[in-house]
Amino acid sequence: xxxxxxxxxxxxxxxxxxxxxxxxxxxxxxxxxxxxxxxxxxxxxxxxxxxxxxxxxxxxxxxxxxxxxxxxxxxxxxxxxxxxxxxxxxxxxxxxxxxxxxxxxxxxxxxxxxxxxxxxxxxxxxxxxxxxxxxxxxxxxxxxxxxxxxxxxxxxxxxxxxxxxxxxxxxxxxxxxxxxxxxxxxxxxxxxxxxxxxxxxxxxxxxxxxxxxxxxxxxxxxxxxxxxxxxxxxxxxxxxxxxxxxxxxxxxxxxxxxxxxxxxxxxxxxxxxxxxxxxxxxxxxxxxxxxxxxxxxxxxxxxxxxxxxxxxxxxxxxxxxxxxxxxxxxxxxxxxxxxxxxxxxxxxxxxxxxxxxxxxxxxxxxxxxxxxxxxxxxxxxxxxxxxxxxxxxxxxxxxxxxxxxxxxxxxxxxxxxxxxxxxxxxxxxxxxxxxxxxxxxxxxxxxxxxxxxxxxxxxxxxxxxxxxxxxxxxxxxxxxxxxx
Numbered sequence: 001x002x003x004x005x006x007x008x009x010x011x012x013x014x015x016x017x018x019x020x021x022x023x024x025x026x027x028x029x030x031x032x033x034x035x036x037x038x039x040x041x042x043x044x045x046x047x048x049x050x051x052x053x054x055x056x057x058x059x060x061x062x063x064x065x066x067x068x069x070x071x072x073x074x075x076x077x078x079x080x081x082x083x084x085x086x087x088x089x090x091x092x093x094x095x096x097x098x099x100x101x102x103x104x105x106x107x108x109x110x111x112x113x114x115x116x117x118x119x120x121x122x123x124x125x126x127x128x129x130x131x132x133x134x135x136x137x138x139x140x141x142x143x144x145x146x147x148x149x150x151x152x153x154x155x156x157x158x159x160x161x162x163x164x165x166x167x168x169x170x171x172x173x174x175x176x177x178x179x180x181x182x183x184x185x186x187x188x189x190x191x192x193x194x195x196x197x198x199x200x201x202x203x204x205x206x207x208x209x210x211x212x213x214x215x216x217x218x219x220x221x222x223x224x225x226x227x228x229x230x231x232x233x234x235x236x237x238x239x240x241x242x243x244x245x246x247x248x249x250x251x252x253x254x255x256x257x258x259x260x261x262x263x264x265x266x267x268x269x270x271x272x273x274x275x276x277x278x279x280x281x282x283x284x285x286x287x288x289x290x291x292x293x294x295x296x297x298x299x300x301x302x303x304x305x306x307x308x309x310x311x312x313x314x315x316x317x318x319x320x321x322x323x324x325x326x327x328x329x330x331x332x333x334x335x336x337x338x339x340x341x342x343x344x345x346x347x348x349x350x351x352x353x354x355x356x357x358x359x360x361x362x363x364x365x366x367x368x369x370x371x372x373x374x375x376x377x378x379x380x381x382x383x384x385x386x387x388x389x390x391x392x393x394x395x396x397x398x399x400x401x402x403x404x405x406x407x408x409x410x411x412x413x414x415x416x417x418x419x420x421x422x423x424x425x426x427x428x429x430x431x432x433x434x435x436x437x438x439x440x441x442x443x444x445x446x447x448x449x450x451x452x453x454x455x456x457x458x459x460x461x462x463x464x465x466x467x468x469x470x471x472x473x474x475x476x477x478x479x480x481x482x483x484x
Contacts, residue, residue: 003097003104006465008472010127014120019112020094024080025146027091028052031076035140038123051142051153058126058136060483067134067483069161072125074118074168075144075151075433079254079457082109084208084261086459103454105462113463114214114456115144118167121472131476134483137161144168144433145256145457147184148396151436163407163482164446165475166434170217170453171426172467173419175411177402177447178427179435180216180338182365183395184255185376187319187383191310191356196245200267202306203276205230207251209296212260212458215343215363216430219258219327220336224287224294226262227251227344231321233283233299234264240279242272245309246317248349248356255345255363256431257457262347267306277301310356319386320344320360323379331367331427338429340366342375360388365429367398399435399446401427407445410481418477419470423449449474 006012023031032054039046039056046056054076060067080090086108088096096107105111122138125131137159141150169176196202207226230251237244244266251262268276284299291297325344331337346361362379366372372395380390402408408425415423434446452467454460 001099003099006099007469008124010124011117011121011468011472014123015116016097018116018120019097022091022093023077023112024090025077025143028076028142032140032142035076042126044126049155049158051150053142053150053154053158054140055159056126056138058138060134061132064134064483068163069135069137070133070479070482071137071139071159071161071164072122073139073141073164073166073433073437074115074122075141076119077143077145078112078114078116079110079145079257081253081257081457081459083459100462102465103462104465106459109459110457111461111463113453113461114170115168117453117463117468118450121167121475124472125476125479128476131479132483133479141433145254147393148431148433148436151433151440152396154437154440159441162444164434164437164444165478166432166446166448167450168432169428169448169450170456171450172452172471173421174424174426175408175415175447175449176426176428176432177405177408178367179399179432180365180367180429181369181372181396181398181435182363182431183372183376184393185362185364185379185383186391186393187360187388189316189358189388191313191316191358193308193351193354193356194311196247196267196306196309199270200245201270201273202247202304203266203268203273204302204304205233205264205266205280206300206302207262207298209298210260210294211460212258213455214430214457215256215258215345216365217428217456219341219343219429220338221293222326223258224291224297225325225344226259227320227347228325229287229299230262230264231317233280234266234317235321236279236283237276240275242268242276242279244268244276246313247306247309248351249358250347250349252346254457255361256343257345258343259345260458265304265306267309308351315386316358316388319382319388320347323362323382328375329371334427337427339368340371340375341429342379365431367427367429369398396431397435397439399432399438405445405447407447411447411478414478414481415474418474
């Protein structure tokens with residue numbers, strides 16, 4: 001069965017078409033053009049702003065022109081992650097969709113259901129002859145995954161609706177009314193390189209097979225961080241009296257994805273190479289026991305060429321090891337909700353002659369603004385103490401829940417009528433664009449919902465097929481009630 005054979009066909013047709021277009025964060029030009037062309041083919045008014053956001057205006061169903069405008073919002077970009085053994089170029093290759101039992105997934109890459117399904121569903125409503133609605137504005141933002149910069153740059157008047165339905169959450173049966181704010185901390189070191197000591201042999205430490213996942217949605221699962229595991233081995237070797245000289249250290253690929261893979265090239269004394277490998281095997285066994293969330297975890301040591309090593313990386317390695325990564329505090333107000341977290345997401349290493357430039361990126365989140373900044377300040381202090389230059393990226397606001405929201409009250413009624421059960425009302429430990437959009441357009445009445453998406457931001461991302469039809473039915477019914 002092909003994805004385009006699934007129901008509702010309009011949703012899956014649009015999702016398949018969008019999946020054929022490269023759209024990594026920061027490179028959404030082709031996806032934006034796809035939406036603009038789609039609108040032009042249907043005679044719909046559309047425009048693009050200076051940063052690349054797109055809005056499409058959809059006329060009301062007959063007789064409903066005087067109803068209030070509703071904004072349907074999703075983001076065009078996707079997290080581009082793949083398994084190391086997969087040959088895929090995200091700048092030109094389409095996502096290879098496949099139906100796998102009860103799910104739609106991709107072949108070794110992220111699927112892009114976050115948030116391609118939201119955009120595809122908004123487009124489907126505009127095409128659906130059975131959909132009843134007032135005037136609609138389909139707002140497609142860019143660069144959500146790297147820091148919500150598209151939403152942060154929305155210009156006044158780009159959308160006019162005062163009710164917004166964000167289609168970017170990943171749990172059927174839940175209505176989201178709040179989210180965490182966030183911000184990145186970037187630490188950079190410049191390390192002199194010298195010849196590896198005489199009598200040493202090169203070894204490559206590789207951490208692979210971790211589950212990874214979304215650093216907001218999945219942080220509560222206590223999944224392993226590949227960067228942290230590699231750092232633990234290097235520290236354990238040092239404490240065991242095995243000199244380890246660092247020739248390279250890197251891992252992770254996205255600040256908001258829990259790192260699944262990491263590598264370290266090291267030089268160790270030849271007579272202690274076996275002891276170093278034994279330490280790695282010992283740590284790997286401990287990690288597999290401590291992290292049942294990562295059953296495929298592999299920590300290996302193989303031969304490698306390490307001609308040059310960092311003169312003194314000890315302060316940098318200590319700071320990266322000490323930097324918190326995971327849940328830091330749980331909400332006092334919402335049971336089961338993470339309040340504050342940090343993700344050591346990426347370490348990049350670039351060697352140029354006698355110098356290595358190392359960059360580490362942490363993504364911090366909190367639903368309490370002061371705690372977000374306290375976490376970022378602590379990271380800044382730690383990294384500066386370790387000799388790094390530190391960049392505090394601009395943070396973005398959270399979305400404070402409004403339990404008296406009119407659209408929430410109506411959504412609860414419609415949900416019970418259409419899906420046969422009362423929805424759960426939740427907040428999420430992730431950066432939904434509602435916080436920023438609400439800041440740009442004060443007074444917007446907003447909720448967020450979506451179908452079941454698992455493993456977002458990792459190659460394990462998948463959509464439960466049976467959730468898409470009821471999600472779309474609820475969306476259509478809610479629009480009809482808003483226009484009634």
